[in-house]
Amino acid sequence: MQTLSRDAAAVKSPLLEVSRVSLSYELEKEKLDVISDVSFGLCKDEFLGIVAPSGAGKSSLLRIISGLQRPTGGEVRVKGKVIHSPVDEVFMIFQNFALLPWKNVLENVLLALLCKDLPEEVRRQKALKAIEDVNLKGFEKAYPGELSGGMKQRVGIARALALEPQILLMDEPFSSLDPLTADHLRVEFYSLLISQESPIQAVVMVSHNVEEVVELADRALVLSDRPSRVVQDVKIGLPRPRNKKSQEFYEYTDRIYSLLT
Amino acid sequence: MSDVIPGLVVDTAYSWVRMFVALALSILFSWCVGIAAGRNRTAERLILPALDVLQSIPILGFFPIVLVVFVSYLPLSLGVNLSVTFLIFTSMSWNIAFSVYESVKSIPADYLDLTRMERMSLWRRVTELYIPATWGKVAYNSATSWSVGLFYLISSEMFSLGNSAYSVKHGIGVDIATFASQHRWGDYALAIGVLIAAVMLTRFLFLGEFSSWSEKFKLGEESRPPKKDPIYRFYSWFNAATRAKVSSALPRGRHLRIPSVKLQKGSTDLRRLVRAVQVVLLALLAAVAVAAAFSAAPNMNLGQLGADEAEVLVAMAYSFLRVWYVYAITAAIALPLGICIAVSDRALHAVTPLLQVVSAVPASALLFPVALFVSTLPFSGEITAAIVIFLGMVWYLIFNVIAGVRAIPSEIRDTARLLKVGRWNFWRHVYIPAALPSFITGSITAVGGAWNTLIIAEYYVVSTRGGGATPITQVSLGLGKLLDLATQGGNITLIGLCVLTMSLFIVTFNIAVWRRLYNRTTKRYSYGG
Numbered sequence: 048m049q050t051l052s053r054d055a056a057a058v059k060s061p062l063l064e065v066s067r068v069s070l071s072y073e074l075e076k077e078k079l080d081v082i083s084d085v086s087f088g089l090c091k092d093e094f095l096g097i098v099a100p101s102g103a104g105k106s107s108l109l110r111i112i113s114g115l116q117r118p119t120g121g122e123v124r125v126k127g128k129v130i131h132s133p134v135d136e137v138f139m140i141f142q143n144f145a146l147l148p149w150k151n152v153l154e155n156v157l158l159a160l161l162c163k164d165l166p167e168e169v170r171r172q173k174a175l176k177a178i179e180d181v182n183l184k185g186f187e188k189a190y191p192g193e194l195s196g197g198m199k200q201r202v203g204i205a206r207a208l209a210l211e212p213q214i215l216l217m218d219e220p221f222s223s224l225d226p227l228t229a230d231h232l233r234v235e236f237y238s239l240l241i242s243q244e245s246p247i248q249a250v251v252m253v254s255h256n257v258e259e260v261v262e263l264a265d266r267a268l269v270l271s272d273r274p275s276r277v278v279q280d281v282k283i284g285l286p287r288p289r290n291k292k293s294q295e296f297y298e299y300t301d302r303i304y305s306l307l308t
Numbered sequence: 309m310s311d312v313i314p315g316l317v318v319d320t321a322y323s324w325v326r327m328f329v330a331l332a333l334s335i336l337f338s339w340c341v342g343i344a345a346g347r348n349r350t351a352e353r354l355i356l357p358a359l360d361v362l363q364s365i366p367i368l369g370f371f372p373i374v375l376v377v378f379v380s381y382l383p384l385s386l387g388v389n390l391s392v393t394f395l396i397f398t399s400m401s402w403n404i405a406f407s408v409y410e411s412v413k414s415i416p417a418d419y420l421d422l423t424r425m426e427r428m429s430l431w432r433r434v435t436e437l438y439i440p441a442t443w444g445k446v447a448y449n450s451a452t453s454w455s456v457g458l459f460y461l462i463s464s465e466m467f468s469l470g471n472s473a474y475s476v477k478h479g480i481g482v483d484i485a486t487f488a489s490q491h492r493w494g495d496y497a498l499a500i501g502v503l504i505a506a507v508m509l510t511r512f513l514f515l516g517e518f519s520s521w522s523e524k525f526k527l528g529e530e531s532r533p534p535k536k537d538p539i540y541r542f543y544s545w546f547n548a549a550t551r552a553k554v555s556s557a558l559p560r561g562r563h564l565r566i567p568s569v570k571l572q573k574g575s576t577d578l579r580r581l582v583r584a585v586q587v588v589l590l591a592l593l594a595a596v597a598v599a600a601a602f603s604a605a606p607n608m609n610l611g612q613l614g615a616d617e618a619e620v621l622v623a624m625a626y627s628f629l630r631v632w633y634v635y636a637i638t639a640a641i642a643l644p645l646g647i648c649i650a651v652s653d654r655a656l657h658a659v660t661p662l663l664q665v666v667s668a669v670p671a672s673a674l675l676f677p678v679a680l681f682v683s684t685l686p687f688s689g690e691i692t693a694a695i696v697i698f699l700g701m702v703w704y705l706i707f708n709v710i711a712g713v714r715a716i717p718s719e720i721r722d723t724a725r726l727l728k729v730g731r732w733n734f735w736r737h738v739y740i741p742a743a744l745p746s747f748i749t750g751s752i753t754a755v756g757g758a759w760n761t762l763i764i765a766e767y768y769v770v771s772t773r774g775g776g777a778t779p780i781t782q783v784s785l786g787l788g789k790l791l792d793l794a795t796q797g798g799n800i801t802l803i804g805l806c807v808l809t810m811s812l813f814i815v816t817f818n819i820a821v822w823r824r825l826y827n828r829t830t831k832r833y834s835y836g837g
Contacts, residue, residue: 145719149741
């Protein structure tokens with residue numbers, strides 16, 4: 048009986064728990080609060096969008112969740128375990144792609160598999176499959192400098208796919224692309240990452256683009272300006288695929304905008 | 309002991325006046341030549357090859373000219389001062405001239421159209437557009453030129469030719485050489501201290517400010533907000549300065565092509581004329597060289613010339629090996645050390661002030677204690693030369709490696725950490741490749757500088773006024789030594805051969821190896837968003 052109830056609890060417990068996280072810097076006697084007491088949870092198959100004004104510490108929050116940075120208060124748990132450094136289950140996609148300019152597309156994706164205990168050939172197959180999934184077949188030997196912004200972000204996505212994390216963090220993933228490319232990639236990206244066979248079980252995306260969050264997310268976490276606090280956790284109950292021109296879509300964006308200001 | 313300090317400060321002031329005059333002359337010269345070459349295609353075709361040749365002439369190659377022109381015909385004190393200033397000028401000016409040319413060439417067309425629409429006079433165009441457009445690169449090149457000039461200041465304030473010794477009256481270089489040759493090491497240390505202080509003050513109050521002031525003249529580029537961290541600023545400044553020097557100083561191979569017989573289709577008469585002038589100039593140059601060689605050595609015969617050239621080639625082979633084995637050692641130390649320092653914020657902040665102080669001393673000023681220290685060892689001349697070359701190279705490499713590693717975008721570091729690639733893979737896939745382009749840039753400057761360092765590293769005598777020549781160090785064989793001896797003995801033929809052979813070799817090497825390597829690494833390794 049006891050084991051069974053513990054299992055039941057494990058299923059219910061969220062994949063990611065952020066509890067009472069705060070971050071502050073000491074700046075010449077002054078204390079600068081960046082994040083103040085932020086808590087939220089993320090369950091399997093959930094897409095969380097975090098919206099906040101520019102410079103509100105969104106990126107810092109993501110870095111804390113990823114284990115890259117220690118919070119000054121509170122803790123982050125992944126599958127119930129408190130994390131102190133990067134863990135296998137979490138990976139991040141960056142605004143500026145973070146590709147190594149001296150490695151070609153294939154080598155960049157292979158880098159993600161470097162520390163997996165896999166035979167050389169399997170790694171290669173996985174990397175090639177990921178590159179094919181993001182529609183970059185034929186560009187394996189190209190260097191990042193030869194690719195457009197959209198293609199670079201595709202490589203970033205391929206790297207995440209190959210790594211197969213359970214939680215994917217995204218820091219403004221579409222904001223350094225031109226609007227048309229961004230629109231395109233958003234749609235494609237959603238069907239790719241949230242598909243049934245995808246290993247990715249939950250996504251946290253940070254953005255200052257409200258429309259983008261309403262288009263993609265199941266929940267939007269609205270944060271205040273510095274120091275960041277949770278203003279509201281908005282559940283976005285729109286059916287998918289979402290129509291950006293519908294009345295409901297406008298209502299959601301309006302509501303989030305008014306929460307932001 | 310401390311009573312020498314006021315004297316040292318005064319002498320440093322004298323030396324600094326020479327340095328600033330040489331720098332000002334270099335910039336003026338660069339504007340005249342560089343703007344002319346950048347504006348006018350005819351001028352471009354004549355000036356660029358001339359600069360390419362001039363910059364590959366080892367600085368001591370200018371020595372005989374200097375002596376003949378300045379010392380023989382002018383009152384001694386003025387002549388010697390002018391000689392020193394001119395020598396510093398020759399070590400400073402070529403890369404600044406190239407940078408002016410490049411800046412003028414890269415002025416966006418819009419600005420040129422604007423000046424045309426506003427019907428600006430040539431003078432106003434020069435003062436309102438061309439000169440401001442060159443400030444950025446001129447400032448960064450001035451910084452590297454300054455340290456090169458300092459190296460020659462120290463060793464040229466006191467020089468000897470045959471039996472006569474010349475020396476300026478006041479100069480920190482004279483003090484250093486005098487104290488060292490009289491073994492007054494306490495005073496020597498004070499002189500080095502004053503020198504360091506002066507270099508640091510100049511770096512921060514003048515050169516650093518100069519380059520940040522020049523940033524506002526950037527055309528057609530949004531200025532980026534400068535990073536606040538002074539340590540980071542220092543390294544990126546140093547790297548920018550080295551890059552400016554390298555991109556300006558590497559010969560663009562195409563300008564060196566001897567005019568071919570095949571003229572391009574649609575070539576105008578003017579172009580034909582330019583070609584003709586080029587050929588005539590080259591022929592004249594060759595004729596002058598031959599005539600000079602013959603008149604200098606009336607009883608010279610071809611056999612002697614051949615023997616001399618053979619001697620030069622052997623000496624050059626020795627020097628080549630010397631430069632490259634020292635470079636290999638320096639690189640093997642500087643690359644890992646630079647990365648180790650750069651990856652840790654704490655190490656970087658702790659070590660940087662120390663590095664800045666130590667690097668402020670030109671290698672030529674450290675020659676004396678080094679030579680004394682190793683004098684009891686076997687091959688002491690060889691070891692001294694190696695240490696002096698090492699000291700001349702090592703800062704270019706370490707500082708540039710640090711700049712390269714620090715310039716890695718934080719997102720790339722984060723990615724590597726998230727991927728948990730491990731320490732060795734971090735070095736192999738991230739740090740070393742990231743440091744590579746700036747490491748190559750630093751290497752080009754370091755090796756290029758080393759060829760000039762040879763002149764002091766391979767052979768050095770101090771001749772005190774009234775006293776005889778005191779040998780400080782010498783190697784068995786080397787081009788620098790040969791050139792020194794030829795200059796001492798007034799053997800113009802041998803000087804000519806040395807300079808010609810060395811220049812040809814350096815130009816060829818620059819085009820065949822460095823230019824290619826540089827182009828390839830800078831192209832592939834830029835982050836570019």
